[in-house]
Amino acid sequence: MRIVVDVPEYLIERARGLIANEKYRDLSSFVAASMENQLTLEERTYATEPLTTSEVQEEPALVSRISKPTRLGVEPPRERLPTVEYGSRPNPGPVEQWPWGQINKLLPVKFTVRLLANQLSDAEPVVPLDHFKLEAAQRARSFGLWLAGNDKKYGRRRDERLSAGFPIGRVPETSLNRYATHFVGHERKNDKALFGALFELKLGNAEVVGTKLSVGLTEAGVQFATIPNPVLDNSDLSSSLGNDEIGFYLEHIRARVPGEAYAFELILGLLAEGVNGREGLNERVRNRVGLDWTDAVVNMQRTGTMARMYELGLIEKTRDGLRVKYGITDRGMSWLTNRK
Numbered sequence: 038m039r040i041v042v043d044v045p046e047y048l049i050e051r052a053r054g055l056i057a058n059e060k061y062r063d064l065s066s067f068v069a070a071s072m073e074n075q076l077t078l079e080e081r082t083y084a085t086e087p088l089t090t091s092e093v094q095e096e097p098a099l100v101s102r103i104s105k106p107t108r109l110g111v112e113p114p115r116e117r118l119p120t121v122e123y124g125s126r127p128n129p130g131p132v133e134q135w136p137w138g139q140i141n142k143l144l145p146v147k148f149t150v151r152l153l154a155n156q157l158s159d160a161e162p163v164v165p166l167d168h169f170k171l172e173a174a175q176r177a178r179s180f181g182l183w184l185a186g187n188d189k190k191y192g193r194r195r196d197e198r199l200s201a202g203f204p205i206g207r208v209p210e211t212s213l214n215r216y217a218t219h220f221v222g223h224e225r226k227n228d229k230a231l232f233g234a235l236f237e238l239k240l241g242n243a244e245v246v247g248t249k250l251s252v253g254l255t256e257a258g259v260q261f262a263t264i265p266n267p268v269l270d271n272s273d274l275s276s277s278l279g280n281d282e283i284g285f286y287l288e289h290i291r292a293r294v295p296g297e298a299y300a301f302e303l304i305l306g307l308l309a310e311g312v313n314g315r316e317g318l319n320e321r322v323r324n325r326v327g328l329d330w331t332d333a334v335v336n337m338q339r340t341g342t343m344a345r346m347y348e349l350g351l352i353e354k355t356r357d358g359l360r361v362k363y364g365i366t367d368r369g370m371s372w373l374t375n376r377k
Contacts, residue, residue, distance in 0.1 A: 119162035134296025138341030142202035154262035
C-alpha cells in the first residue's frame with residue numbers, strides 16, 4: 038500500500054544514516070520497522086499515563102554540556118541492600134523470552150540499576166514504579182546529554198557512542214517515555230506481565246504494595262549495581278562497561294536469563310558458521326526461531342542483540358566497501374564453546 042506523508046527533513050537524514058550503516062535495507066523497511074515498534078509499544082500499554090510536557094524538565098541544547106552532571110544518585114551502594122525474588126514466566130520458552138530489541142545497550146541499564154540501588158534500604162526495600170520511571174528517565178536524559186556532548190567532541194562513530202540508549206531525542210516526551218518503557222519497565226495491562234530491562238534481564242522485580250506496583254532489585258541486580266563502572270564512577274569514557282561487569286553479566290544471563298543466552302548463542306553460532314552479513318543473519322534467525330515474526334521484528338531483535346553483544350566485546354565489525362561484516366571475537370568464541 039502506498040501512503041504519502043510529510044516527514045521532517047532532520048528525521049529523514051537520521052534515517053538515511055541508519056540505512057547507510059546497513060541497519061535497514063531502505064526507507065520503506067525503516068518506516069515499516071518504526072510502525073511495528075510503535076504498535077508493539079502500544080500493545081505493551083502502560084499501567085499509568087505516559088509522561089506529560091509539564092513533567093519534562095527544561096535542559097540546555099543537546100551538546101552544550103561540558104561538565105558532568107552532579108547529584109545524579111548513581112554512586113556505588115555503600116551498604117548491603119535488600120533484594121526481591123526473581124520474576125518468572127510460566128509458559129514461554131527461551132525464544133519467547135528473547136529481550137526486546139529496543140533494549141540495545143547495557144550502560145543505560147546499569148544507570149537504571151544504580152539509581153534504583155541508591156533509593157533502596159532495609160526500611161524501603163521497594164519503591165513505587167511509576168515515580169521511579171519518571172525520575173530515572175529525567176536523570177538519564179541529563180546524563181545522556183553530557184555523554185552526547187562528549188561523543189560529538191571526540192567524534193565517536195554511531196556504534197561507539199556512549200550516549201546510545203539514553204533519552205536524548207529532540208522530542209523530550211517521546212524520548213523519556215521510550216527510556217521509561219524499555220530501560221526501566223512496565224506492567225502490561227491485560228495480563229500483568231512485566232516488560233523492560235529490569236524485568237526481562239532479571240535484575241529487578243515488582244510487587245504490589247498497597248494499591249501501587251513497586252520495584253526492587255534481585256540479588257543479581259544488587260550485585261550488578263555494586264560492580265564499579267568506568268563511566269559512572271571514574272568518568273572514564275574509553276568504554277561503557279568494565280571487565281568485571283562484562284564477566285558478571287555473561288555468567289548471569291547463562292544462569293538466569295534464558296532468552297538472552299539463547300539469542301547470544303544463536304547469533305554467535307551463526308557467526309562461527311561464517312554467516313557474517315545482515316541479510317544472511319536475519320534469514321537464519323527467522324528460520325531458527327520458528328515464530329511468526331515479521332521482517333521488521335526479526336531485524337530489530339537481531340540488531341538490538343548484536344548491539345549488546347558488541348558492547349560486551351563478543352563480536353566485531355569490519356567494512357567491506359559499503360557493507361558491514363560481523364565476526365566473533367575470542368571472548369565470544371570462549372563464551373560460546375564454554376556454554377553449559
